[in-house]
Structures are given as C-alpha cells and as structure tokens.
Amino acid sequence: MKIETFREKVLSVVKKIPKGKTMTYKEVATKAGRPGASRAVGTIMAKNADKNVPCHRVIRSDGKIGQYNGLQGKDKLALLKKEGAIK
Secondary structure, eight states: OOOOOHHHHHHHHHHTSOTTOOEEHHHHHHHTTOTTOHHHHHHHHHHOOOTTSOGGGEEOTTSOOOOBTTBOHHHHHHHHHHHTSOO
C-alpha cells in the first residue's frame, strides 16, 4: 500500500476545486491533513507544472488573489473572472 505524500494530497485537493470556485491555501492545507501548512501549499502550487491542477483557484486567506505561475495577480484574476469565480 502506497502512502500518499503531502504534495500528492494537496494536488488531489486542488484538482477537485470546481470551475467557478476557489479555496484558500489554508483550506487546502486543512483538507490535505496539515492545517498549519498553508505556506507549504503555496510552495507546492508555485512549483506545479501539471496543467490538470487548477492552481489559479487557490487564493490567499485575506481575499487577495496572489500570484499564478510567476505572473502577477491580474492574470490570475482574469482566469477566475472568466470561470465565474470572481465578478
């Protein structure tokens, strides 16, 4: 039986965020089993290259958008608006 790593758990949680919805880094960390690891989630998202993982749907707890694949928030914001997650 394979033990799932924290990274794998995070990617699994993020893959399940539906179009038009968002989760905070803290919510993702909590769902992945490590509530205090929101910064680690951010690092995992920043290093993710899998296009099947919608990293842009993960936002900061303070409501700010944050970055997306090294791009500024306006690009992430545009994606979220296009999906209907933000008006």
